[in-house]
Amino acid sequence: MDPTPDQLVEMYRRMVRIRSFEEAATKLLLGGEVPGGLHTSIGQEAEIVGACMALRTDDYMVGNHRSHGHPIGKGAEVGRLFAELLGKVTGVNAGKGGSMHLSDFSVGSLGETSIVGSGIPVAAGAALGSKMQGTDRVTLCFFGDGASNEGTFHEGLNLAAIWKLPAIYLCENNGYGELTAASEVVAVKDIAARAAGYDIPGITVDGQDVLAVFEAVTAAVQRARRGEGPSLVEAKTYRYDNHAIGIPIEHYRPQEEIDRWRERDPIKLFEPLLQDRGILDEQGLERIRHEVQAEIEAGLEFARSSAYPDPEDAFEHLFASPLGQPRPPARLADLPGPPG
Amino acid sequence: MRKINYLQALNEAMHEEMERDERVFLLGEDVAWNMLGSSGGLVERFGKERVRNTPIAEAGFVGAAAGAAMVGMRPVVDMLMAPFLYCAMDQVVSIIAKSTYLYGGQAKLPLVIRAAMFYSAGYAAQHSDRPYPMFMTVPGLKIISPSSPFDAKGLLKSAIRDDDPVMCFEDGTLWTGTAEVPEEEYLIPLGRAEVKREGSDVTVVAVAGAVQHALVAADQLAEDGVSAEVVDPRTLAPLDRETILASVAKTGRAVVVDPAHETCSAASEIAAIIAEEGFWNLQAPVRRVTTPQTHIPFSPPLEQPLYPNPSRIVDAARGLMT
Numbered sequence: 316m317d318p319t320p321d322q323l324v325e326m327y328r329r330m331v332r333i334r335s336f337e338e339a340a341t342k343l344l345l346g347g348e349v350p351g352g353l354h355t356s357i358g359q360e361a362e363i364v365g366a367c368m369a370l371r372t373d374d375y376m377v378g379n380h381r382s383h384g385h386p387i388g389k390g391a392e393v394g395r396l397f398a399e400l401l402g403k404v405t406g407v408n409a410g411k412g413g414s415m416h417l418s419d420f421s422v423g424s425l426g427e428t429s430i431v432g433s434g435i436p437v438a439a440g441a442a443l444g445s446k447m448q449g450t451d452r453v454t455l456c457f458f459g460d461g462a463s464n465e466g467t468f469h470e471g472l473n474l475a476a477i478w479k480l481p482a483i484y485l486c487e488n489n490g491y492g493e494l495t496a497a498s499e500v501v502a503v504k505d506i507a508a509r510a511a512g513y514d515i516p517g518i519t520v521d522g523q524d525v526l527a528v529f530e531a532v533t534a535a536v537q538r539a540r541r542g543e544g545p546s547l548v549e550a551k552t553y554r555y556d557n558h559a560i561g562i563p564i565e566h567y568r569p570q571e572e573i574d575r576w577r578e579r580d581p582i583k584l585f586e587p588l589l590q591d592r593g594i595l596d597e598q599g600l601e602r603i604r605h606e607v608q609a610e611i612e613a614g615l616e617f618a619r620s621s622a623y624p625d626p627e628d629a630f631e632h633l634f635a636s637p638l639g640q641p642r643p644p645a646r647l648a649d650l651p652g653p654p655g
Numbered sequence: 656m657r658k659i660n661y662l663q664a665l666n667e668a669m670h671e672e673m674e675r676d677e678r679v680f681l682l683g684e685d686v687a688w689n690m691l692g693s694s695g696g697l698v699e700r701f702g703k704e705r706v707r708n709t710p711i712a713e714a715g716f717v718g719a720a721a722g723a724a725m726v727g728m729r730p731v732v733d734m735l736m737a738p739f740l741y742c743a744m745d746q747v748v749s750i751i752a753k754s755t756y757l758y759g760g761q762a763k764l765p766l767v768i769r770a771a772m773f774y775s776a777g778y779a780a781q782h783s784d785r786p787y788p789m790f791m792t793v794p795g796l797k798i799i800s801p802s803s804p805f806d807a808k809g810l811l812k813s814a815i816r817d818d819d820p821v822m823c824f825e826d827g828t829l830w831t832g833t834a835e836v837p838e839e840e841y842l843i844p845l846g847r848a849e850v851k852r853e854g855s856d857v858t859v860v861a862v863a864g865a866v867q868h869a870l871v872a873a874d875q876l877a878e879d880g881v882s883a884e885v886v887d888p889r890t891l892a893p894l895d896r897e898t899i900l901a902s903v904a905k906t907g908r909a910v911v912v913d914p915a916h917e918t919c920s921a922a923s924e925i926a927a928i929i930a931e932e933g934f935w936n937l938q939a940p941v942r943r944v945t946t947p948q949t950h951i952p953f954s955p956p957l958e959q960p961l962y963p964n965p966s967r968i969v970d971a972a973r974g975l976m977t
Binding site for chain 1: 704710716721722723726727728745746750756759760761763764765794797819846893932934
């Protein structure tokens, strides 16, 4: 199924939105405004957006520690994501999650989980739930090359396969698990080959080509909605930044490798295609970039002007139905004193 | 009133709750085969979709329960044996306990993890664990430890209806005895302790299978003129501090009995609460009766003396009366 002109424009908008968000987030971190670390998706925009655009808004999505792109790809607005990065009460996770866990449940997220591979069985369960409920919703699970070595990958794919669950496992193979090359620690050249172990389709696509990802994931979604079970789609991609911003070790990958991937930048590859098809001319592209920049600035303003949570909020959200209130640390003055 | 055993009580709870709410389903290794004796008749009544045998892949099916719960189902996971939880530790701790909090209240995980504890039965170190204290250290989990058929049914039914993850530790030493359980429906609220026997001289707070030992010990102490009050927390997280502290305020003495290993046991936490908040009511030190810090050995003469029993509880209580 070919994307409509409106979908093509939206793909471009969301890819630019991720890029701009990540550039702004990096500045926030380097400016000392973000607590904790920051894992950016610059370079991976096409695989994120291509996969998310193959879904409906009511489909589910599970992601990982490199979390910023996923909600934007699925349609989230940026203001509450920025607020979360700053630890503000208006953040999408109310200041409880931060950079590794940007999850907007209103666009179908079921969490961005930062333990590598931990979301893979969760996605199988969400797909099981949808199937038992008799809906045709599907669940998309993002994970990296590193996660494909975890036991949860094998347990999750086996469950999805034996129960024919409507799940799409999207491996964002960016070539490195933290600092170690996938070629050093993954036994197969193409992670898609691991699908054979579970008797499900496995396909490797160019992760820098948003349309190639969209096409492969669309086919997997259609298969899932038909009740034929899960698929594994491997998108070969690259992150331009280090594993996390600020890690001082750079020599694990050669500069010419980074340069080579930058030449196949997913946004730069997509722009001439939009122009050739008459979808957007240079002016149209510029207008979208301008509109996204305005959103980013408004989002930053919203985040910076928002309040921090109250310290008492550390005890909120522990339970959906608390049995009595969780207790703040005991203060000596609150403990019973000697009688009389 | 009719009498049934612990496994029958759990089975009735499952039947009633699956009948009541079609979102409830059971998954785990061999559940359709009724391997443990608590899932008999379920697959015949509800079918294989809702009584779902899983691969031996604990992280996989525990994580799947989390995902199903997040989209509105109410899964009940049967772990078969409690130590198999370790294979799924990351899913329990990082996903199930933390998702509601980590995502700022956006996620809800109404699920139950049932874990049978086979100890005092010759299963050796890897199969005899009583691991609830490990999970008590993790915020975001509710934990129940029923000590009778009546409690097992009422607590499990409440756990299935609760909107948060609940772990249910089912004590294998309690499975064979029968007790009165009404045929009419009832629920036991989570988070409330019960005074199982009233007394005035010493409080015996006992957990899971140790409650029955505490009741036997209380009979023996009564023969010596010592009146023991037996308190069962029933829910280990969050603990009902008020009921425990009120009992200690009345008796002035406390023995805490727990089949788990002593270090950082449920008994340790309860003893700390009593020492910290009930100290001025105490007439003697708080005593713990637990399993000492060694692995569970296979040979019965090695294994049997390690666990709390009535005579160890009686000795501990008598020691506080002088």
